[in-house]
Amino acid sequence: MTVTYEDAKQQLLDAILTHVPFDGWSEESFRAAIADCDLDEGLARVICPRGAVDLALAFHARGDAEMLERLKSEDLSDLKFRDRIAAAVRFRLQAVPDREAVRRGVTLFSLPSYAADGAKAVWGTCDLIWDALGDTSDDVNWYTKRATLSGVYSSTLLFWLGDDSPDHQRTWEFLDRRIADVMQFEKLKAQVNNNPLFKPFLAVPNWLASQVRAPVRMRADLPGLLNPRK
Numbered sequence: 001m002t003v004t005y006e007d008a009k010q011q012l013l014d015a016i017l018t019h020v021p022f023d024g025w026s027e028e029s030f031r032a033a034i035a036d037c038d039l040d041e042g043l044a045r046v047i048c049p050r051g052a053v054d055l056a057l058a059f060h061a062r063g064d065a066e067m068l069e070r071l072k073s074e075d076l077s078d079l080k081f082r083d084r085i086a087a088a089v090r091f092r093l094q095a096v097p098d099r100e101a102v103r104r105g106v107t108l109f110s111l112p113s114y115a116a117d118g119a120k121a122v123w124g125t126c127d128l129i130w131d132a133l134g135d136t137s138d139d140v141n142w143y144t145k146r147a148t149l150s151g152v153y154s155s156t157l158l159f160w161l162g163d164d165s166p167d168h169q170r171t172w173e174f175l176d177r178r179i180a181d182v183m184q185f186e187k188l189k190a191q192v193n194n195n196p197l198f199k200p201f202l203a204v205p206n207w208l209a210s211q212v213r214a215p216v217r218m219r220a221d222l223p224g225l226l227n228p229r230k
Contacts, residue, residue: 008044009047009048009054009055009058012030012047012048012055013062015034016032016033016055017059017101019032020101021098021100021104025055025105027052030048030052033055052108056105056109057117059105060125063095063096064124064125064128067088067092067125067128067129070091070095071088071133081133086172088129088132088133090172090175092153093156099160099161103161119150122153123146126149126150126153129149130145152179155174156174156178
């Protein structure tokens with residue numbers, strides 16, 4: 001049976017996870033994973049040109065996929081929207097099989113050379129959450145929603161890494177407080193925008209914001225498109 005690149009990548013990911021708690025997302029861990037899989041090193045380098053970094057991103061993507069599956073299977077219709085967002089963040093963190101792998105990932109993506117990859121991964125997670133919850137914004141709000149949630153998710157993730165409370169209860173309380181802070185800010189912003197005293201000062205910023213559009217997403221029904229994501 002022919003093994004696809006994606007299958008081989010997932011095998012490497014499964015293998016490296018046994019080494020990451022000891023050696024991090026490092027070249028040593030990557031080489032050990034290659035040996036564990038009995039895979040040709042040249043092929044492994046083609047599949048993962050950046051070695052363990054590519055597998056760390058694959059690990060993050062796997063967690064995103066599990067979060068989406070749970071969002072599809074759970075009935076959140078009776079929850080307030082803010083509670084749906086909190087649930088999505090909880091599902092994402094609960095999809096992690098080993099906190100040490102995430103802790104090592106945070107260390108990796110805090111390095112200047114990989115910081116952009118880490119930020120992109122977090123942004124991608126928040127984009128998936130908003131899409132799954134039915135966000136239809138196509139203006140500057142598309143960006144502000146994802147940027148705000150990225151901040152909430154990142155701070156909650158860091159809190160969660162150090163939380164030893166039963167069932168991570170303190171983390172979920174922390175998450176609720178962060179979302180409450182965001183809601184208060186949005187309420188204040190709405191009050192400022194609706195205040196006639198501020199309208200002359202906000203005319204230019206609001207006009208500029210109105211010119212911003214969300215990225216165009218490719219249609220899934222067009223022939224030849226294997227990945228409808230933007």
